Amino acid sequence: MAGPVKRSVMIAGHATSISLEPxxxxxxxxxxxxxxxxxxxxxxxxxxDRIDVARAAAEAPANLASAVRVWLFARCRRDLNRDLRSPGPPD
Known part of the structure; x- marks a missing residue:
């Protein structure tokens, strides 16, 4: 299990770094x-999205790395649920 890797990304023309596991x-x-x-x-x-959600809840936004991890998890869970609901191949 590898530790976090810091990379730079551009958001709205500004460079920011995010540390995520590989x-x-x-x-x-x-x-x-x-x-x-x-x-x-x-x-x-x-x-x-994370800023909009925080604004709607009148809370401080989660840090970006956490938001990315949560977004990826939600996407994976959504895809899994879709796959479980879809009918399998005909027998």
Missing amino acids: IFWDALAVAAAEERLPLNALVARIDA
């Missing part, structure tokens, strides 16, 4: 490719 960087790259977005654009979208 498995999350890999999952983020796959998600970006599947959504046909550059990785920076996907991270920017996650960042905007």
Whole structure:
């Protein structure tokens, strides 16, 4: 199990660094490719969502690395639930 790796991403024209474990960087790259977005654009979208959610709840936003991990987990869970609900191949 590898520890976090810090990488720089551009959000709204500003560089920021995020520390994520390699498995999350890999999952983020796959998600970006599947959504046909550059990785920076996907991270920017996650960042905007976390700020919107915090604003709606009148709370401080979660840190960006946590927001990315939670977004990836929710995406994985959504995909798993979809796969469980879909009918299997005909017998």
